Amino acid sequence: MKPWKRKGDLVHADIDRQEAAVLRGLVSQIDDMLRARIEETPQDELAELTGIRTGPSTSPDDPILSRLLPDFHRLDDDNPSKADLDSAAVLRSLHEPTLLDLKTGVAxxxxxxCPMYGGGIxxxxxxxxxxxxxxxxxxxxxxxAIEVTEDMPDELPDDDPRSPHLSVYHWLTWVQESMVQALSTP
Incomplete structure (x- = not known):
C-alpha cells in the first residue's frame, strides 16, 4: 500500500490484493465479535415499551472484547463498593448499545x-x-491478542508465534499514521 494522499475533500490510496484480504479479514472478525455481543443482549420489556435500548450490564469475558468495550466507570480494583458496581453496570447497559452501533458502523x-481484490480506494x-x-x-x-506492550521489541524471534502478527500490527499502525498525516494536510 502506498501512503494515503488527500485531494480536497477526498483521501485516496491503492491497496494490493493481499493487503486488502488481510484488512478485510481482520475487520470482519472484529465485526463478527461485536455482532455476537449484540446478540447476547438480554430481552428487556421496559426497553421495548420505551424505545430506550439497553445492553449487557457486565463486561465481556473475552479480553479482546473487553478491550474494545471498556468499562464506562472505573472501579477501585482492590475494594469496589456496591454503589460503584451498580453504577458501572447501569452505565454499561445504557451506553454499550450505542458504542456497538458505532463500531459495527465503521467496520x-x-x-x-476496501476493494475485495485490491485496487484504488x-x-x-x-x-x-x-x-x-x-x-x-x-x-x-x-x-x-499478541500482548503488545511498550517494552515489546519491534521484531520478535522467528520462532515466536506472535512474530507474523506483530508485522501485521506494525503495518496497520503505518496505514493509520499515513491516513492521519493525509487528513492533517488540507
Missing amino acids: AVVLET RLSLEQADAWLSALNDVRLALGT
Whole structure:
C-alpha cells in the first residue's frame, strides 16, 4: 500500500490484493465479535415499551472484547463498593448499545470501501474518519491478542508465534499514521 494522499475533500490510496484480504479479514472478525455481543443482549420489556435500548450490564469475558468495550466507570480494583458496581453496570447497559452501533458502523464502511481484490480506494473525509476508528479497533484487538506492550521489541524471534502478527500490527499502525498525516494536510 502506498501512503494515503488527500485531494480536497477526498483521501485516496491503492491497496494490493493481499493487503486488502488481510484488512478485510481482520475487520470482519472484529465485526463478527461485536455482532455476537449484540446478540447476547438480554430481552428487556421496559426497553421495548420505551424505545430506550439497553445492553449487557457486565463486561465481556473475552479480553479482546473487553478491550474494545471498556468499562464506562472505573472501579477501585482492590475494594469496589456496591454503589460503584451498580453504577458501572447501569452505565454499561445504557451506553454499550450505542458504542456497538458505532463500531459495527465503521467496520461496515471499511468493508464497503476496501476493494475485495485490491485496487484504488477513494474516501470522503467522513469515510476516512470511519476507517481511522476501524483501524484503531483492529489494532487494539490484535495488540491485545499478541500482548503488545511498550517494552515489546519491534521484531520478535522467528520462532515466536506472535512474530507474523506483530508485522501485521506494525503495518496497520503505518496505514493509520499515513491516513492521519493525509487528513492533517488540507
